[in-house]
Amino acid sequence: MTQADLPARSATPDTSRLLRAEQRGLRLAILCRTFAVGAAFLWVGGSWVAFGFYPNPLIFVVLGVFTAVGVAHACVIGTRFDRWWMKYAIYTIDILGICATFAFLPVIREEAVPQILAFRAYGIYYLFPMVAMATLSLSPRLVLWSGCVAVIGWFAAFFIAIAGMETTLSWSDLPPGATRAQYEALFLSADFIGRGNRIEETGFLMIATLILSLGVLRARRVFMAQVQAQAEREQIASTLGRYVPEAVAKRLIDDPEALTPQQRYAVILVMDISGFTAYSAGRAPTEVIEHLNDFLSGCAEKVSRHNGVVIQFTGDGLMASFGTPIESAEPEQEAIAASRALMAQAGKAGFSIRIGLAAGPVAAGSIGSSDRQAFTVYGDTVNRAARLEAHAKTLGRTLLLDGSFEDKLQGQPVERHEQQTLRGLSEPVTVLVLA
Structure with missing residues (x-):
């Protein structure tokens, strides 16, 4: 459990260094998040201008809210108003906000297009950067939390999107020995929901989450080992420095x-x-x-x-x-x-x-x-x-x-x-x- 997760405990020098590293990582994650939102602004706006694709204007509102929330969090990190649960709340809001976009925000305003097409046209890869950015916090708990929220939120958005559909088709509706025409008819149908695809993509997301969390956990242990070794070296040098010259003490430790x-x-x-x-x-x-x-x-x-x-x-x-x-x-x-x-x-x-x-x-x-x-x-x-x-x-x-x-x-x-x-x-x- 991280120092940020236990604010009531007194911070040791080792945990204080780790806490500062976590705070710097969170700020870096917010910076990456801001760049990602900016890239999304440019992509959506550029598509509008270059290709004549007219997206729902609410997309720009959602992106603006994401940016504002991130900047507000960055201003709070490391201050007396900072709380351990804020980073979990921010990542939850971000991930559920992306999932809600797929569940409720129409792909095209002018026509009634099934919302399931948002899943098929864009996909779960929008959530992968959110889990990846959580690793910058050096908190394996936050990485696991983000991955679990992403999986749950993605499935919730999926079920909301297909809830109003009268007819749903999936790979199980293909007859044995289906022809190419039958494959194309199924896959191109507006009623095709690809339930198996949703299971497959969330499975890969969860596997990536577990790998990233293990990587962060190992990085934390290496970091703490280095901090502890450095602290021991400083303590030895300080102790030896009382009896021998400082330069001699440092060289004695090194060689x-x-x-x-x-x-x-x-x-x-x-x-x-x-x-x-x-x-x-x-x-x-x-x-x-x-x-x-x-x-x-x-x-x-x-x-x-x-x-x-x-x-x-x-x-x-x-x-x-x-x-x-x-x-x-x-x-x-x-x-x-x-x-x-x-x-x-x-x-x-x-x-x-x-x-x-x-x-x-x-x-x-x-x-x-x-x-x-x-x-x-x-x-x-x-x-x-x-x-x-x-x-x-x-x-x-x-x-x-x-x-x-x-x-x-x-x-x-x-x-x-x-x-x-x-x-x-x-x-x-x-x-x-x-x-």
């Missing part, structure tokens, strides 16, 4: 093997706030934490904007990677652009920061126990980035890069410091300072 420990080329960024201890002195802890959280949140957003991933927050700083676990064609350029964005962010927050950038091979992947894991990067490149950040204080600079960036600066002015000894590293490194 868990991608986070197995492996060596990758990457750029490591280490940032720290200068003089944070002095800043914290004399301020309320809540004020310090609130201001720091706002600043670091902005920094994480800047890193993500340049395809970097914040691996961890280090008290009053952070460490980020470019090139792993999210692959990048130009990790050096993205890391430099992110560093400039961090410096601008720090200026707005009233902080002074130091940044160290190092490029090279890193070991990256998920580590930990079977119950809880964390994505991390480690290796000489990581250590070098941390030492460059600390060495920036010695040189009185904001941003230091290691020598591996020299070929990636694309003509940018740079200050080169040869053979700098960094604490904790066994070999001296070349340090670059962007002017």
Whole structure:
């Protein structure tokens, strides 16, 4: 049973999405219905002009009423006036209106022509689009309802049409071994009602209805399965995002093997706030934490904007990677652009920061126990980035890069410091300072 059929129940996120899909489908069905009515207007009017066929003017009135009812329903869908039974009522009105047209509306005004000729000249195929359009609502109940109403309404119209006939003929009136002339005389007779044809066509209509309703039911189940899977993915990503970077969480969901420990080329960024201890002195802890959280949140957003991933927050700083676990064609350029964005962010927050950038091979992947894991990067490149950040204080600079960036600066002015000894590293490194 659909959410629209149970308005009293509270809507879950899954059923709310399905309800919105049903509402969009109903609007689409009304749009198709309007086009169909317009086509009928053109066909009847065109036949009048082109072929000299003079239809009953009431046909245009019926088509106009159909259009008005559909537009009124479209305006109500999704509003507080919408009710679950309205779609059933609309399809019932449409289908019974078509059946009533065959039962009561004379084919030609000027002459008394048996109404059964309307069934023989036009046929039940006018009802097939109504059942087909019901599938757009994603409601198998509505499809079944429409098919059943069409069968019942068609037979009711048929019996009304033949009720006033003095004589009726059907295929059973053919004698055994009938000749061609006898076939033609029977079939072309105004008294021929073709009862067997009516049974046959409604049978096919019911079969089509059952097939369409099963198709809609399957589509609903596929839709709900996809919605549920997406909701589970979002919940997992949200939960993992509390402990690991969002980009890592999404990649872990999409491809868990991608986070197995492996060596990758990457750029490591280490940032720290200068003089944070002095800043914290004399301020309320809540004020310090609130201001720091706002600043670091902005920094994480800047890193993500340049395809970097914040691996961890280090008290009053952070460490980020470019090139792993999210692959990048130009990790050096993205890391430099992110560093400039961090410096601008720090200026707005009233902080002074130091940044160290190092490029090279890193070991990256998920580590930990079977119950809880964390994505991390480690290796000489990581250590070098941390030492460059600390060495920036010695040189009185904001941003230091290691020598591996020299070929990636694309003509940018740079200050080169040869053979700098960094604490904790066994070999001296070349340090670059962007002017």
